[in-house]
Amino acid sequence: MAKRDILIIPDKRLRMKSEPVKPTDPAVRALVEDMFETMYDAPGIGLAAIQIGVPQRVVTMDLAKKDEPKEPQVFINPEITWASDERAIYEEGCLSIPEYYEEVERPKMVKVKYLDLEGKEHEVEADGLLATCLQHEIDHINGILFIDHISKLKREMVMKKFKKAAKRGDTTRAAYQDDTPEHHLG
Numbered sequence: 001m002a003k004r005d006i007l008i009i010p011d012k013r014l015r016m017k018s019e020p021v022k023p024t025d026p027a028v029r030a031l032v033e034d035m036f037e038t039m040y041d042a043p044g045i046g047l048a049a050i051q052i053g054v055p056q057r058v059v060t061m062d063l064a065k066k067d068e069p070k071e072p073q074v075f076i077n078p079e080i081t082w083a084s085d086e087r088a089i090y091e092e093g094c095l096s097i098p099e100y101y102e103e104v105e106r107p108k109m110v111k112v113k114y115l116d117l118e119g120k121e122h123e124v125e126a127d128g129l130l131a132t133c134l135q136h137e138i139d140h141i142n143g144i145l146f147i148d149h150i151s152k153l154k155r156e157m158v159m160k161k162f163k164k165a166a167k168r169g170d171t172t173r174a175a176y177q178d179d180t181p182e183h184h185l186g
């Protein structure tokens with residue numbers, strides 16, 4: 001197992017469309033282990049493989065609350081098969097856009113078809129945080145970021161700040177977690 005670096009915008013790899021994988025491939029199992037280590041360390045509640053630079057349709061998630069036992073979930077080649085007309089607003093964050101949170105409107109409920117690591121097919125009907133997180137992660141494997149769902153003005157503001165930070169060399173999440181004033185966006 002190894003913790004991997006999480007890509008930060010404006011890294012172009014975050015705009016790649018990821019490819020389906022064979023779930024029983026041992027390399028996929030190793031990738032999933034690295035993804036959990038990276039996600040728990042961040043910490044985050046979800047991670048798509050492309051966020052660590054691997055353009056494969058693999059998602060990890062754990063929505064357990066802080067004091068609850070871990071509930072690791074793996075979604076291989078996930079696909080939205082149905083989305084409700086009813087919509088819901090949630091405040092979202094993204095490990096590839098550190099320290100930025102914004103309200104996003106999406107379908108309130110979705111059905112998602114996916115494979116587990118044994119290659120068995122499942123379909124889940126999701127609502128609440130699971131629905132939001134699944135849509136956020138499936139967006140990632142299609143090269144879409146949550147800032148694509150907010151206003152153009154806000155998106156351009158965020159992109160401008162992160163492009164400026166990248167020019168300074170702040171291309172890792174650590175740069176944004178550092179409390180020194182020179183590392184603050186602005």
Ligand code: K1U
Nearest residue numbers: 043044045046047092093094095096133136
């Ligand atoms: O895909 C990602 O970038 C991970 C992202 C998932 C997500 C969060 C909120 C709404 C939709 C999708 C995160 O995990 S951001 C960090 C976060 O939300 C969190 C971190 C620690 C504790 C609780 C939440």
Ligand code: ZN
Nearest residue numbers: 093094095096
């Ligand atoms: Zn994200």
